[in-house]
Amino acid sequence: MEENKLHILAFGAHADDVEIGMGGTIAKLTEEGKRIGICDLTDADLSSNGNVVLRKEEAARAGDILGVQVRASLGFPDRGLFLKEEYIQKVVEIIRKYKPQIVFAPYLEDRHPDHGNCARxxxxxxxxxxxKKYQTVGWNEPHRVKKMYFYMINGFHKPDFTIDITQMIExxxxxLRAYRSQFELTAQSVQTPLVNxxxxxxxxxxxxxxxxxxxSYAEGFKTKVPLVLKHDLLGEE
Structure with a gap:
């Protein structure tokens, strides 16, 4: 259905992954009228702080702040993201349903194994x-994504390209602050890198x-294929 079509679909292993890596880019593009979706592969049910219900509420608030059209979760097991055919099929169904031009995923090199496995x-x-002949349960019309890029979560890697988010940093x-259970240190918090x-x-x-x-501010991205410059080489608008 045409009304489902997205310009960009960003995948994360857990709610807040996408916001950490490319929240500014999403805000910038939604303000330009682009249709953006976020799909979390898990419900982050093993999070040291918060719970599934609270994290879903926080994810919805964060998505509203960024202006996304779609926020979905596939409910795969937290710390159970392995290369399984059933998981691949579910992600294929989401891609075919929303027909994004561009897909983003976490960069494969990250301290959290779920992030790299999400990318795979x-x-x-x-x-x-x-x-065409790859069949799933509900969405069997093939869709070819034009580009796939990778955003950074915990790592600080040399980016292959950056996007200026100066106007979107706030x-x-x-x-990110919508995820109070993850990033706000309270008397009840379990000590994790996120609350420090x-x-x-x-x-x-x-x-x-x-x-x-x-x-002033930019987000960095990785790509497996060279980029083609379509603007003036001297950087003129």
Whole structure:
């Protein structure tokens, strides 16, 4: 259905992954009128802080802040993201349902194994979604994604390209702060890296990426294939 079509579909292993890696880019594109969706592979049921119900509420608030049209969860087991055909098929169904032009996933190199495994599942699904004879339960019209890119969560890697989010940094930070159970230190919090100035660390990273390219804030991305410049090589608008 045409009304389902998205320009971009971003996958994460857990709610807040996408916001950490590319919340500013999403806010920027939705303000430009692009239709963006986020799909979390798990319900983050093993999170040290919060619970599934609370995390879903926080994810909905964060999505509203960023202006996304779709927020979905596939309910795969947290810490159970392995390369299984049943998982690939479910992701294929989401891709075929929303027909995105571009798909994003976490960068494969990350301290949390679920993030890299999420990327591997999504890569397989992007390929299979375009195969006419690859059948799933509900969505069998093939769809070829034009591009797949990778955002960073915990890592600080040399980006293959960046997107200026200077005007969107406050929206990104607001979306992250929507996850109070994850990033806010309280008397009841279990000590994790997330409750110890994690948002400030993400902000500092985006400031550093911005400095690399001459803007105040930028988000960095990785790609497996070279980019084609379609604008003036001298950077003129």
């Amino acid at each position: 599942i999504v890569e397989e699904a992007v390929f299979s979604a375009g195969i 929206k990104k930070l607001a979306a 100035d994690y948002i400030e660390t993400v902000e500092a990273r985006e400031r550093m990426f911005g400095k690399l390219v001459g803007v």
